[in-house]
Amino acid sequence: MKIMKGAAMILMMVLSSYLYAQKTISEGTLLYTISTSQSDNKASQPDPLSGATNTIYLKGSLSKTEMASPLGKETTIYDAKSGTGVILKEYSGQKLMITLTKDNWVTQNKKFEGIVFVPTLEKKNIAGYNCIKATAKLKDGNEMIVYYAPEVNVNDKNYSQLFKNLPGLAVEYEFESGKLKFKYTLASIDLGAVPVSKFDIPKSGYRVMTYDESRIGGKNTN
Numbered sequence: 001m002k003i004m005k006g007a008a009m010i011l012m013m014v015l016s017s018y019l020y021a022q023k024t025i026s027e028g029t030l031l032y033t034i035s036t037s038q039s040d041n042k043a044s045q046p047d048p049l050s051g052a053t054n055t056i057y058l059k060g061s062l063s064k065t066e067m068a069s070p071l072g073k074e075t076t077i078y079d080a081k082s083g084t085g086v087i088l089k090e091y092s093g094q095k096l097m098i099t100l101t102k103d104n105w106v107t108q109n110k111k112f113e114g115i116v117f118v119p120t121l122e123k124k125n126i127a128g129y130n131c132i133k134a135t136a137k138l139k140d141g142n143e144m145i146v147y148y149a150p151e152v153n154v155n156d157k158n159y160s161q162l163f164k165n166l167p168g169l170a171v172e173y174e175f176e177s178g179k180l181k182f183k184y185t186l187a188s189i190d191l192g193a194v195p196v197s198k199f200d201i202p203k204s205g206y207r208v209m210t211y212d213e214s215r216i217g218g219k220n221t222n
Contacts, residue, residue: 024152024154025152025153025154025155025169025191026154026156027059027191027194028194029056029058029188029189029194030058030169030186030188030189031053031055031056031189032185032187033185034067034069034182035049035052035182035183035185036049036182037181037183038179038181049070049071050070052067054066055067056160058155058156058159059198062077062199063199064078065160074090074091075090077199077201078158078159079199080159082102084100084101084102084105085100087100088202088206095205095206095207096206097202097209099208099210099211100211104211111138111139112161112162113139115136115162116136116137116165117136117148117165117166118136119132119133120134124147126171126186129151129152129186131172132147132148132168133147138175142177144175145173145174146166146172146174147170147171147172148168148170148171149168149169149171152168152189154169169186170184170186171185171186172185172186
């Protein structure tokens with residue numbers, strides 16, 4: 001009986017230690033750097049996204065993902081409570097706002113439905129995080145590789161439909177699109193407070209379109 005009690009206490013200590021070691025992010029800012037390379041291994045070309053960043057702001061059920069590059073800026077603001085959001089595109093001096101209803105959001109992210117990440121035995125330390133390598137097949141047939149930190153999680157997993165089922169935070173990931181290979185690497189995590197105004201939807205300065213209007217004629221804005 002004493003042995004069983006002792007074993008139970010050890011198990012509780014191990015579990016509590018594990019839970020304490022886990023970090024759950026409910027508010028903060030994630031900054032990723034982006035680089036590209038030729039996926040066909042040909043001579044390297046100038047990186048069109050040199051200096052590009054992907055910044056994710058989190059606050060409860062609100063999220064804002066902002067990708068900025070020399071080509072322009074694209075921002076997605078999403079409210080998981082209402083299921084609605086907007087996409088802001090700023091390229092070549094033009095500013096476009098695409099509004100998304102709950103159904104639109106589901107349609108926009110259908111390409112990520114059913115994505116399964118398969119962990120491997122490979123591990124790597126990236127930016128101070130002990131990461132596990134996992135692979136996944138996208139609906140377009142391309143493979144994605146992601147290194148994730150199981151000890152870090154985002155409280156509201158709806159901030160990223162791509163990584164909704166990933167058991168940890170994506171620290172580094174890469175995928176191919178056309179002849180380019182894209183690589184995202186976590187540069188920093190800021191757990192400071194994010195002002196709610198950061199998620200305000202602009203009232204002017206943008207040409208506003210509904211999601212359906214943006215797809216007329218088969219011209220998907222993805």
